Amino acid sequence: MKDEIRIGIVGYGRLGRGVELSVAQQPDMTLAGIYSRRSPGKLTALSAETPVESVAALEKGDAPVDVLILCGGSRDDLPHQSPRYARQYNIVDSYDHHARIPEHLAAVDEAAQVAQRSAIISSGWDPGLFSLQRLIGEAFLPEGKTYTFWGEGVSQGHSDVIRRLPGVAGAVQYTIPLESAIEAVEGGEQPELTAGESHRRECYVVLAPGADAEAVREAIVSMPDYFEPYQTQVHFITQAQLEAEHAEIPHGGYVIRSAETGGGASQLIQTRLALGSNPEFTASVLVAYARAAYRLCERGDFGAKTVFDIAPVLLSAKDPAELYRELL
Amino acid sequence: MKDEIRIGIVGYGRLGRGVELSVAQQPDMTLAGIYSRRSPGKLTALSAETPVESVAALEKGDAPVDVLILCGGSRDDLPHQSPRYARQYNIVDSYDHHARIPEHLAAVDEAAQVAQRSAIISSGWDPGLFSLQRLIGEAFLPEGKTYTFWGEGVSQGHSDVIRRLPGVAGAVQYTIPLESAIEAVEGGEQPELTAGESHRRECYVVLAPGADAEAVREAIVSMPDYFEPYQTQVHFITQAQLEAEHAEIPHGGYVIRSAETGGGASQLIQTRLALGSNPEFTASVLVAYARAAYRLCERGDFGAKTVFDIAPVLLSAKDPAELYRELL
Numbered sequence: 001m002k003d004e005i006r007i008g009i010v011g012y013g014r015l016g017r018g019v020e021l022s023v024a025q026q027p028d029m030t031l032a033g034i035y036s037r038r039s040p041g042k043l044t045a046l047s048a049e050t051p052v053e054s055v056a057a058l059e060k061g062d063a064p065v066d067v068l069i070l071c072g073g074s075r076d077d078l079p080h081q082s083p084r085y086a087r088q089y090n091i092v093d094s095y096d097h098h099a100r101i102p103e104h105l106a107a108v109d110e111a112a113q114v115a116q117r118s119a120i121i122s123s124g125w126d127p128g129l130f131s132l133q134r135l136i137g138e139a140f141l142p143e144g145k146t147y148t149f150w151g152e153g154v155s156q157g158h159s160d161v162i163r164r165l166p167g168v169a170g171a172v173q174y175t176i177p178l179e180s181a182i183e184a185v186e187g188g189e190q191p192e193l194t195a196g197e198s199h200r201r202e203c204y205v206v207l208a209p210g211a212d213a214e215a216v217r218e219a220i221v222s223m224p225d226y227f228e229p230y231q232t233q234v235h236f237i238t239q240a241q242l243e244a245e246h247a248e249i250p251h252g253g254y255v256i257r258s259a260e261t262g263g264g265a266s267q268l269i270q271t272r273l274a275l276g277s278n279p280e281f282t283a284s285v286l287v288a289y290a291r292a293a294y295r296l297c298e299r300g301d302f303g304a305k306t307v308f309d310i311a312p313v314l315l316s317a318k319d320p321a322e323l324y325r326e327l328l
Numbered sequence: 329m330k331d332e333i334r335i336g337i338v339g340y341g342r343l344g345r346g347v348e349l350s351v352a353q354q355p356d357m358t359l360a361g362i363y364s365r366r367s368p369g370k371l372t373a374l375s376a377e378t379p380v381e382s383v384a385a386l387e388k389g390d391a392p393v394d395v396l397i398l399c400g401g402s403r404d405d406l407p408h409q410s411p412r413y414a415r416q417y418n419i420v421d422s423y424d425h426h427a428r429i430p431e432h433l434a435a436v437d438e439a440a441q442v443a444q445r446s447a448i449i450s451s452g453w454d455p456g457l458f459s460l461q462r463l464i465g466e467a468f469l470p471e472g473k474t475y476t477f478w479g480e481g482v483s484q485g486h487s488d489v490i491r492r493l494p495g496v497a498g499a500v501q502y503t504i505p506l507e508s509a510i511e512a513v514e515g516g517e518q519p520e521l522t523a524g525e526s527h528r529r530e531c532y533v534v535l536a537p538g539a540d541a542e543a544v545r546e547a548i549v550s551m552p553d554y555f556e557p558y559q560t561q562v563h564f565i566t567q568a569q570l571e572a573e574h575a576e577i578p579h580g581g582y583v584i585r586s587a588e589t590g591g592g593a594s595q596l597i598q599t600r601l602a603l604g605s606n607p608e609f610t611a612s613v614l615v616a617y618a619r620a621a622y623r624l625c626e627r628g629d630f631g632a633k634t635v636f637d638i639a640p641v642l643l644s645a646k647d648p649a650e651l652y653r654e655l656l
Contacts, residue, residue: 018589018591025589098656101653102652142354261350262348263345267604267605268603272597275595276589276594276595277589280590284468291467308639308641309641312467312638315468324430328429328455
């Protein structure tokens with residue numbers, strides 16, 4: 001029997017819990033532990049068998065872990081955690097500040113090259129699976145347009161900016177692609193779409209005591225970039241409704257490549273995700289790339305990579321011969 | 329300026345013409361020539377600028393070509409052509425006898441390893457893009473089911489068996505996925521579907537003079553494996569109608585992964601192709617993999633590979649840094 005790949009989780013929010021659940025579904029992995037900044041007694045893992053440790057246990061670089069999956073946030077955690085842990089461990093992260101990915105890649109690559117470790121950054125579904133579909137669509141069909149639609153699903157960033165407004169006690173924001181836009185793209189029309197022609201936004205807001213609903217609504221819908229360019233609806237609800245009706249975190253979306261080949265034929269490649277749980281899906285993608293990171297290190301292919309650099313065969317628990325036979 | 333990748337086409341039917349059209353869309357490729365068993369004077373390329381040569385010009389292994397794209401059939405041509413040309417050139421093929429792929433891969437690998445050339449076999453869309461989507465779906469979501477639906481589109485194999493029946497002068501067969509099946513899968517039900525519950529078949533048949541329509545219809549619908557398990561409709565048309573209404577070769581289909589992550593959430597990844605021209609799309613995929621084969625050989629990564637083994641970055645004409653910036 002082959003040794004199982006030992007996974008460590010750094011950061012135990014929704015994404016970390018998703019990784020714990022996903023590792024349990026893998027035939028070739030074991031969960032070495034959750035490493036948290038919280039004191040271990042204050043953190044309860046989903047499974048009683050999961051070891052819980054302090055992040056301090058990672059410091060010497062000798063924790064019994066083959067790959068660390070970093071489950072912190074892209075704003076405050078990953079910019080320093082990813083290079084820091086790549087100096088001692090193989091790592092995978094879900095860094096999602098698209099504009100800063102080259103900078104993040106360079107920092108993690110430098111650390112991993114020196115340490116002879118393998119890192120895969122910015123995995124998940126966007127960046128991640130959707131990025132792959134964009135690349136494939138463009139490479140197979142060079143003369144065309146690529147469209148990405150997000151939703152229907154909860155946008156954490158947009159929910160957060162509403163929560164920070166005066167008079168708001170709680171909020172969830174759903175991003176919803178406009179059916180008219182998707183239909184136009186599916187029809188091969190290759191339309192030019194502005195932001196507001198692609199998506200609309202629905203906000204469910206709990207007011208703070210004494211807050212002026214109309215002022216809050218106006219503050220939301222007039223917010224530049226975030227809401228002003230979109231059709232935005234604001235619904236006021238109670239805290240109880242927020243908890244009862246908006247606790248799930250579904251998401252999804254579309255990547256569509258609409259193009260013409262050289263003889264004038266219309267060609268369409270469309271990928272759709274419908275996710276019952278965004279963090280559980282993102283976690284599952286991270287876990288597959290953790291397998292790839294482990295294999296890269298085993299073969300001496302060190303440094304930081306992205307989903308674009310990973311041969312699909314490295315993602316699967318199955319042997320290549322089995323994949324050729326069953327799935328090709 | 330970088331040297332352009334010089335592509336050679338072996339076999340000039342619909343697929344070969346698709347490759348000619350696709351190479352013209354690539355910024356980094358040039359068409360070195362069409363190599364045909366027909367005498368060059370009898371073959372007219374789509375572009376007057378395309379050199380047309382006899383396959384004999386490939387014999388010495390010194391033709392001015394970086395990658396040969398083999399556009400012959402999987403039954404009679406590729407089993408001997410692919411290993412034969414991999415002894416002298418980098419090659420790409422679209423070998424599609426799923427059950428015999430391991431055998432074909434081994435034969436091409438042996439030839440390419442000895443010759444220090446790089447080969448990518450079984451590219452196209454199924455096997456090819458659909459295989460990739462099956463692998464990704466299963467790797468990201470290990471607990472679930474994968475469904476492949478083909479169509480609506482022309483099945484060459486099914487059209488051919490009709491054409492070989494007594495009393496048939498011409499025929500085209502369309503494979504059509506059943507909407508009820510796709511809807512059940514999209515709804516997350518993970519149904520067990522038999523062949524006949526997944527697809528239906530429509531046949532457009534031109535009768536030979538004096539043929540008995542009812543006998544031909546019966547011969548089709550009762551044919552084991554090919555038609556008997558399916559709802560099959562047979563329409564009799566004239567040769568003029570066949571030429572006017574059934575000359576296009578659209579195709580497409582779906583790969584759907586329906587699964588549950590560890591917390592019980594339903595997750596769906598769906599890829600849909602809607603192809604105005606099957607051979608032009610297949611050709612476009614082969615051309616992208618020709619780029620990858622060229623790059624593999626440049627870096628000394630010899631032997632035969634499949635789409636599962638190719639890092640996506642190798643498919644694109646763009647630099648990795650550009651891809652990270654624009655598409656990740």
